[in-house]
Amino acid sequence: MITHTIFSANIQLPTSPFFHSKAFRFYEKQWPMQLRVSNGCKVRASLGSDKSTEIPHQWYNLIADLPVKPPPPLHPNTYEPIKPQDLSPLFPDEIIKQETTADRFIDIPDEVRDIYSLWRPTPLIRAERLEKLLDTPARIYYKYEGVSPAGSHKPNSAVPQAWYNVKEGVKNVVTETGAGQWGSALAFACSLFGLGCEVWQVRASYDQKPYRRLMMQTWGAKVHPSPSMITEAGQSMLQKDPSSPGSLGIAISEAVEVAAKNSDTKYCLGSVLNHVLLHQSVIGEECLKQMEAIGETPDIIIGCTGGGSNFAGLSFPFIREKLNKKINPVIRAVEPAACPSLTKGVYTYDYGDTAGMTPLMKMHTLGHNFVPDPIHAGGLRYHGMAPLISHVYELGLMEAISIPQTECFEGAIKFARSEGLIPAPEPTHAIAATIREAIRCRESGEAKVILTAMCGHGHFDLPAYEKYLQGNMVDLSFSEEKMKASLANVPHVTA
Helix, strand or coil: CCCCCCCCCCCCHHHCHHHHCHHHHHHHHHCCCCCECCCCCECCCCCCCCCCCCCCCEEECHHHHCCCCCCCCECCCCCCECCHHHHCCCCCHHHHHHHHCCCCEEECCHHHHHHHCCCCCCCEEECHHHHHHHCCCCEEEEEECCCCCCCECCHHHHHHHHHHHHHCCCCEEEEEECCCHHHHHHHHHHHHHCCEEEEEEEHHHHHHCHHHHHHHHHCCCEEEEECCCCCHHHHHHHHHCCCCCCCHHHHHHHHHHHHHHCCCEEECCCCCCHHHHHHHCHHHHHHHHHHHHCCCCCCEEEEECCCCHHHHHHHHHHHHHHHCCCCCCEEEEEEECCCCHHHHCEEEEEECCCCCCCCEEEEEECCCCCCCCCCCCHHHCCCCCCHHHHHHHHCCCCEEEEECHHHHHHHHHHHHHHHCCCECCCCHHHHHHHHHHHHHHHHHCCCCEEEEEECEECCCCHHHHHHHHCCCCCCCCCCHHHHHHHHCCCCCCCC
16 A cells, blocks of 8 residues: 655655646545655655645735735835836736735636646655754754756746746846856746746856856856846946956846846846745745644744745745744744845845846845855845845844854755755755754754755755865855945935
8 A cells, every 4th residue: 555745755756747647646546655754764644635735726925914014115216115017117017916915815827836736846854864963852844945847946936927927928038146046947937938038147156056057048048147248237347346256136237227128028036026925935835734734833944045035935824824823933044144134234225236226125235235255155145135024024023143154064064964965055054054953952952843944956056065075165254344335325215
């Protein structure tokens, strides 16, 4: 007899087309199946009539449940609240509706769910081998998003963004990318719909991660290093600093400039904005059901933060349950010590890009001119934070810490050598924080349930691992002086 659990160490299962076919669903109804956790022990969670692993039918919008609504984005010229029509040059109408809605749930189109089924639902895995290595009484679970075609959580938003653009007759989309996770996800999504895709990749990552660039090109995207000579924003930056490593803020400026100048082109963003966090909520909605099915409730939820898409995707549905007093986990964001917007930044209105072309958003920021040192977690090198995450942080519903990259890679090596998966540099921050918490549990004797976000694999980030293993990785500095100089250019807005 075959049995089945909704969380599994067999990470290849969700990517196989058979497991999303009508044939498999028939057999699943007839015989619950069983898989293994990371130490080889079997755990049964019958799925005969249980819908707990079903792909969500709706995205969740945390704004609907917050006791205080977040401050609105402002027009960069008038400093007045943005109107939907102000966003039309950049986004399709449905994305604008999602960006501005206060509705609690938004239906996921069938066409999007059909593509999600290529890899969703993603596995929830108990890290029992890591627990044993750390000799901790804590129970560690991770929600693994690396099973997607692009190897990260990013297609959760790339697919609907591409679909809405095609539906409205858009021919091309442009975007920025740091480590290349978002750029490759959007290139993948565009290839499914025959949509043109052009990507500006932060120069430091463009040089460090050539295989992510090749992924994007394989899926048909044009890829430029940023800053580039193609745009006015890029030219301006290169005049100031010909050897600029680039930043997500600069790359955003270049992509937005191109979208604003071409009527057949729209802009897609992989993090920060509300509609992106909305799409990523499928992670947390699935995870809630998965944890319920195995009778676990997290005491602490940990995720890395750069712009905030992965962290919000996992944590926001749990924050809803926390606000409803059903659970009471600690929610902890982890950011790089070299780019600590939540823990060192100022909560104020600032531009989302370096050139000052985007709306002003109230967020924790290091200043839109701040260019972080080129850490290996390129996806976390953003000067600001998602406004909604910043607002949740200000409301006291979550906490934040920063960790240097050498400690993160030390944790990643322990994770890889116990769990078998090589994490991307970004989730190594969450892993390092998870290890810290597990060691505290060892010292206190507490058997806490720790849930962490494993947002992608590091198969294309191996040069960073090589640098660490050879002893050549250093902790890059965070300059208070550089931040103060950057913050001096932040607009003075009274709102």
